[in-house]
Amino acid sequence: AKDYELRQYESAKWVSTVIRGESQKEAMRQGFWKLFHYIQGKNEKEMKIDMTVPVTCLVKSGCTDFKISFFVPFEHQDSPPQPTESDVFIEERKAAALFVRSFGGFASPEKYAEEADTLARTLRNRGQPFHEDFFYTAGYDSPFKLFNRHNEVWYFKK
Numbered sequence: 001a002k003d004y005e006l007r008q009y010e011s012a013k014w015v016s017t018v019i020r021g022e023s024q025k026e027a028m029r030q031g032f033w034k035l036f037h038y039i040q041g042k043n044e045k046e047m048k049i050d051m052t053v054p055v056t057c058l059v060k061s062g063c064t065d066f067k068i069s070f071f072v073p074f075e076h077q078d079s080p081p082q083p084t085e086s087d088v089f090i091e092e093r094k095a096a097a098l099f100v101r102s103f104g105g106f107a108s109p110e111k112y113a114e115e116a117d118t119l120a121r122t123l124r125n126r127g128q129p130f131h132e133d134f135f136y137t138a139g140y141d142s143p144f145k146l147f148n149r150h151n152e153v154w155y156f157k158k
Contacts, residue, residue: 001126004101004119006157011095013077014056015039016069017088024066024109028057031068038088039070043081049073054138054152059112061133097157099123099130107151112137116153129158 017034019027032055039049050073058067072080072090080090101119105111116135123130138152 013072014069018067020065027066035070045081053140057137099155102152130155
């Protein structure tokens, strides 16, 4: 479809942290730095790991817990170094089909929510079953990139 795509993702490991009781913007800031410290060597192997994209944020309706995640680079998928901070963890996301809506510009929590609403409405109108109680935001660019920015919202297909 022109306004969204359906992607199939293989199972993969992500390094994640959950930030509780903050605004989404503040959770993203805190979560990003916790994960950034992990890839800078705050792990059991004191290993530097390349930054990857996207950076995702799990948003659940009516919930103020946000799970921020970095994709573990392919060369570390088999055995990612374990985090040394107790609130940073490695998770394996199962293979899944995702409905994805892409958009440009600097994405705020409000913009992500608006794009997720648009995607949800489109999927409902087209009779596509999806998990409506949560979505992921996905950011692909450094804050220093000014033009041709790429952001996404993801809903899991039922």
